[in-house]
Amino acid sequence: MSPGDAAVQPLVKVDDIHTYYGKSHILHGVSLEVGKGEVVGLLGRNGVGKSTTLKAIMGLIHPSQGKVLFEGQSITHLPAHRLARLGIGYVPEDRRIFRLLSVTENLRTGLDRHGVSKARKTELLDKVYGYFPVLAERRNQAGGTLSGGEQQMLAIARAMMLEPKIILLDEPTEGLMPRMVAEIQRIIDVLNREEVAVLLVEQNVPLTLETSQRIYIIEKGLVRHHAMASELRVNDAVIHQYLGV
Amino acid sequence: MTRRRTTVYWTGFFVVLGLLIIAPLVLPEFWRRFLTEILIWGLLAMSSDILIGYTGMVSFGHSAFFGLGIYGAAAALLSVSPPSLLLALLCGLVAAAAAAAFVAYFSTRLRDIYFAITTLIFSQIFYVIIFTWTEVTGGENGLTFSRPPLAIPGIFSIRFTPDTLHWFVLGVVGLSYLLLRRITQSPFGMVLQSIRENEARTRAIGYPIERYKIVAVMLSGLFAGLAGVLYAVQNQFAAPDFVFFLVSGEVVIFNVIGGIGTLVGPIVGAAFFLLLREGLSRFFTEYYLIFVGLIFIAMVIFVPQGLLGFARRWLNE
Amino acid sequence: MGIPIEQILIQTVNGVVTGMILALVASGLTLIFGIMDVVNFAHGELFMLGAYVGVIILAATGDFWIALVAATLVIALLGATIYLTTLRPLLGRDPLYTILATFGISLVLQNYALWQFGPVARKIEEPFTGQFTLFYLAYPWYRVVIALLSAAIIGALWLFLKFGTWGIWIRATMQDRVMAQAMGIPVPWVLTAVFAIGAGMAAASGVLFGPLVGVNHAMGVDWVLKAFIVVVVGGMGNLAGSIAAAIFISLLEAYASLWVSPAQAVIVSFIVLILTLLFRPTGLFAPTPK
Numbered sequence: 001m002s003p004g005d006a007a008v009q010p011l012v013k014v015d016d017i018h019t020y021y022g023k024s025h026i027l028h029g030v031s032l033e034v035g036k037g038e039v040v041g042l043l044g045r046n047g048v049g050k051s052t053t054l055k056a057i058m059g060l061i062h063p064s065q066g067k068v069l070f071e072g073q074s075i076t077h078l079p080a081h082r083l084a085r086l087g088i089g090y091v092p093e094d095r096r097i098f099r100l101l102s103v104t105e106n107l108r109t110g111l112d113r114h115g116v117s118k119a120r121k122t123e124l125l126d127k128v129y130g131y132f133p134v135l136a137e138r139r140n141q142a143g144g145t146l147s148g149g150e151q152q153m154l155a156i157a158r159a160m161m162l163e164p165k166i167i168l169l170d171e172p173t174e175g176l177m178p179r180m181v182a183e184i185q186r187i188i189d190v191l192n193r194e195e196v197a198v199l200l201v202e203q204n205v206p207l208t209l210e211t212s213q214r215i216y217i218i219e220k221g222l223v224r225h226h227a228m229a230s231e232l233r234v235n236d237a238v239i240h241q242y243l244g245v
Numbered sequence: 246m247t248r249r250r251t252t253v254y255w256t257g258f259f260v261v262l263g264l265l266i267i268a269p270l271v272l273p274e275f276w277r278r279f280l281t282e283i284l285i286w287g288l289l290a291m292s293s294d295i296l297i298g299y300t301g302m303v304s305f306g307h308s309a310f311f312g313l314g315i316y317g318a319a320a321a322l323l324s325v326s327p328p329s330l331l332l333a334l335l336c337g338l339v340a341a342a343a344a345a346a347f348v349a350y351f352s353t354r355l356r357d358i359y360f361a362i363t364t365l366i367f368s369q370i371f372y373v374i375i376f377t378w379t380e381v382t383g384g385e386n387g388l389t390f391s392r393p394p395l396a397i398p399g400i401f402s403i404r405f406t407p408d409t410l411h412w413f414v415l416g417v418v419g420l421s422y423l424l425l426r427r428i429t430q431s432p433f434g435m436v437l438q439s440i441r442e443n444e445a446r447t448r449a450i451g452y453p454i455e456r457y458k459i460v461a462v463m464l465s466g467l468f469a470g471l472a473g474v475l476y477a478v479q480n481q482f483a484a485p486d487f488v489f490f491l492v493s494g495e496v497v498i499f500n501v502i503g504g505i506g507t508l509v510g511p512i513v514g515a516a517f518f519l520l521l522r523e524g525l526s527r528f529f530t531e532y533y534l535i536f537v538g539l540i541f542i543a544m545v546i547f548v549p550q551g552l553l554g555f556a557r558r559w560l561n562e
Numbered sequence: 563m564g565i566p567i568e569q570i571l572i573q574t575v576n577g578v579v580t581g582m583i584l585a586l587v588a589s590g591l592t593l594i595f596g597i598m599d600v601v602n603f604a605h606g607e608l609f610m611l612g613a614y615v616g617v618i619i620l621a622a623t624g625d626f627w628i629a630l631v632a633a634t635l636v637i638a639l640l641g642a643t644i645y646l647t648t649l650r651p652l653l654g655r656d657p658l659y660t661i662l663a664t665f666g667i668s669l670v671l672q673n674y675a676l677w678q679f680g681p682v683a684r685k686i687e688e689p690f691t692g693q694f695t696l697f698y699l700a701y702p703w704y705r706v707v708i709a710l711l712s713a714a715i716i717g718a719l720w721l722f723l724k725f726g727t728w729g730i731w732i733r734a735t736m737q738d739r740v741m742a743q744a745m746g747i748p749v750p751w752v753l754t755a756v757f758a759i760g761a762g763m764a765a766a767s768g769v770l771f772g773p774l775v776g777v778n779h780a781m782g783v784d785w786v787l788k789a790f791i792v793v794v795v796g797g798m799g800n801l802a803g804s805i806a807a808a809i810f811i812s813l814l815e816a817y818a819s820l821w822v823s824p825a826q827a828v829i830v831s832f833i834v835l836i837l838t839l840l841f842r843p844t845g846l847f848a849p850t851p852k
Binding site: 297303363494497535538539 | 648791
C-alpha cells in the first residue's frame with residue numbers, strides 16, 4: 001500500500017485533531033491513517049503528542065476539533081469502553097496491567113465480552129498462552145509480581161483478548177532489556193500475521209524502521225513527515241533531523 | 246486594583262454596612278434577632294472560608310471551635326459575678342484555640358478527604374465529651390447564663406439593649422471581615438492560596454507549608470470561637486447541639502452556597518440558607534428541610550462556584 | 563474490681579454481633595470509596611431507609627425474610643438512582659462537591675423519613691424469639707443469627723468479587739479506572755452497580771439491626787460516623803481491612819461498656835482512629851504500603 005491509496009477505506013483515520021490540556025494546546029491538527037492489517041510507526045521526540053494521539057484514538061481524551069474515524073464511522077466522541085468493544089486495543093506507556101489481578105484475570109478483562117462462546121474463550125486463551133509461554137507459567141500469579149518484560153507481554157496479550165482490528169502500542173520497548181526488544185518485534189510479527197493492524201509509537205528507531213510499513217514523524221503536535229519505511233531505511237536523514245538521534 | 250474598582254468596592258461596603266446599622270431601628274424584633282444571628286453564623290462561615298476557600302483544606306471541624314467558644318464563654322459568665330464580657334471573650338477564644346491546636350496538629354499529617362473525615366470525627370469527640378460530662382457542661386440540657394454588660398472594667402459599663410447588641414455584633418463581624426481580608430491579601434495569605442493551588446509546588450519552592458497550615462487552622466479556629474462567644478452573649482445558653490457535626494456540615498453549606506474564597510460569600514450563603522429555611526418552614530411546616538436539601542444539591546451540581554463566585558477575583562483584590 | 567469472666571465472654575459475643583453489622587455497613591462504604599473516591603455521607607440514611615422499608619414490608623407480608631430481601635432490593639435501586647442523578651455529574655470534579663452532595667442527600671432522606679413516618683420509633687419484630695443460656699444470661703438466638711447472616715452476606719460479596727465477570731470488572735475498575743475502560747469494561751455501569759450494592763448492603767444491615775433497637779429517622783447518624791471510622795482504620799477501599807476493623811472496634815467498645823456508659827464507650831473508637839492516623843494512616847489492617 002502506498003500513501004494516498006484512496007480506493008481502500010483506511011481502518012483508522014485521524015483527521016486534523018486538536019487537543020488541549022487545560023490551556024495547553026497539545027495537538028495542533030494531527031492527521032494520519034492506518035490501513036487494515038498495516039503496521040504504522042509514529043516517531044518523535046518526548047512530549048510532542050504521540051501518546052496523546054493514541055489516547056485520542058482510544059477515546060480516552062476527546063479532541064476539541066477534528067474527527068477520528070474507524071472503518072469509516074466517526075468515533076470522535078465515543079467513550080473508550082465502546083471503542084474497545086468495536087475493536088481497538090490499547091497498550092499504554094508503562095503498561096498499566098491490573099497489579100492485584102492474576103494473569104488470567106487480567107486476560108479475562110478483555111475476554112469476558114458479549115457474544116463470545118466459552119469454547120472461543122478457551123481457544124483465545126490457549127492461543128495467547130501459546131504465543132507467550134512465560135505468561136502461561138505465571139497464570140495464577142498477581143500481575144504486580146511479574147517482571148517488566150513479562151508485564152509488557154501481559155499488556156499486549158490482554159489487548160489481544162479483545163480480538164481487536166488494531167492495537168495501539170505506546171512505547172513497548174521503554175525500560176526493557178535489549179533482548180526483550182527482539183521479543184517485541186516477534187510479537188508485532190505475530191500481530192501482523194493475525195491481520196491485526198498496529199499503530200506503533202516508539203523512540204526506538206531501528207525497531208520501528210524494521211517492523212513498520214509506513215512511518216509518520218510528529219513534532220510539536222503536528223505530523224511533519226510521512227513516508228514509506230522502505231524509503232526511510234535507505235535515507236534516514238529526515239529522522240535525524242526531527243529526532244536528533 | 247484599579248482606582249474605580251476600589252471606589253466601587255468601598256462604596257458597596259459602606260452601603261451594606263449602613264443598611265445593617267439602620268436595620269434594627271426599622272425591623273420588627275423577630276427579624277432584628279434573625280439578622281444578628283445571620284451575622285454570627287456568617288462570621289463562623291467566614292472563618293471556615295480561610296481553610297476551605299483560601300488554603301484548600303476542607304474542614305468539618307468548625308462545630309468544635311464554635312461550640313467550645315460558646316462553652317468557654319459560658320464558663321466565664323457562670324463562674325464570675327458580675328459577668329464579664331472580656332473574660333467571656335478570653336475564655337471562649339482560649340477554648341477554641343485549644344481545639345484548633347489539636348486539629349492543627351493533624352492537619353499537617355493528613356491530606357484532603359482523610360483530613361475532612363478526621364475533623365468531623367474530632368467534632369464528634371468534643372460532642373461526646375460535652376454531652377456526657379454532665380457535671381461540668383450540663384450534658385444534654387446545656388447551660389444557661391446571663392448576658393454580660395458591655396464593659397471596660399473601671400471605665401464604663403452599660404447593659405446591652407437589643408439594638409446595641411446588634412451593633413456590637415455588627416462591629417465585631419465587620420472588623421473581623423476587614424482583618425481577615427487584610428490577612429488574605431498579605432504575603433501570608435498569598436502563600437495560603439498557593440498551597441491551595443498546588444501544595445507540592447509550594448513546598449518545592451521552599452515554603453514550610455506545615456507551619457502555614459497550622460497558622461491557618463489556628464486563625465480559622467479563633468474566629469470560629471469568636472462567633473461562638475457572640476452566640477453565647479446573644480442567646481444566653483449553651484447546648485451540645487452546636488458541637489454536633491451537622492453544624493459543621495451546615496457551615497460548609499454556607500460556604501459553598503455563598504462562594505468559597507470570597508470571605509463575604511459565606512456570610513451571604515448563611516443569609517441565603519437561613520432565610521430559605523425560614524421561608525420554606527412557613528409554607529411546608531413539616532418537610533421544608535427536604536426542599537432545602539434539594540435546592541442545596543442542585544446548587545452543588547449546577548452552581549458550584551456559589552452565589553458570589555462570579556465576583557471572587559474582584560472581591561479579593 | 564474483678565469482672566466475672568462470664569461478663570467478658572458475653573460482651574465478646576455482643577461485640578462480634580455489633581461488629582458484623584458494622585462490617586456489613588462499612589463494606590459498602592469502603593467499596594464505594596475505593597472505586598469512585600466518593601465519601602458517601604448518605605450511607606447511614608440508606609441503612610435507616612432499609613429498616614423502614616423492612617417495617618413496611620413486614621407489616622404487609624408478615625414475613626421477616628421477604629422484608630429483608632425486598633428492602634435490600636428497593637434500597638439498591640434507590641442507590642442506583644441517587645448515583646445516576648446526583649453523583650455521576652460530579653465525578654470529575656473536586657471531591658469536596660461529592661461530599662457535599664451526599665451530605666445534602668442525607669439531609670433530604672432523613673427529613674423525608676421524618677415526614678413520612680413521624681418521630682416515633684417503629685419496631686421490627688424478630689423473625690424468631692427464643693433464647694439459649696449463655697452462662698447466667700438468657701441470650702437471644704436472633705443475635706447469633708444476625709452475626710451469621712452478616713457473615714454470609716459478606717462471604718457472598720467476597721465470592722462475587724473474586725469470581726464472576728462483574729467481580730473482575732469491579733476489581734479492575736477499582737485499581738485503574740482508565741485502563742478498565744480501555745479494556746471494554748462498561749465502567750459507568752460498574753460504578754452504578756457498586757453504589758447499588760453498597761446501598762443494598764446498608765439496607766440489609768438496617769433490617770437485621772432493626773429488632774435490636776427502634777427504627778427511627780435518626781438511626782443512621784451514629785452508624786455513618788462509626789462506619790467512617792471503621793473504613794479509615796481498616797484502610798480505605800480495603801474490604802478485608804474494614805471487616806477486621808469493624809469487629810475490632812466493636813469488641814473494644816463492648817469491653818469498654820463494662821466500665822463506662824455506652825455513650826462514653828464510643829470514645830474508644832475515636833481513640834483507635836487517632837492512633838491509626840498517627841502511626842499507620844493508610845489503615846491498621848491494610849497491607850503495609852510499598
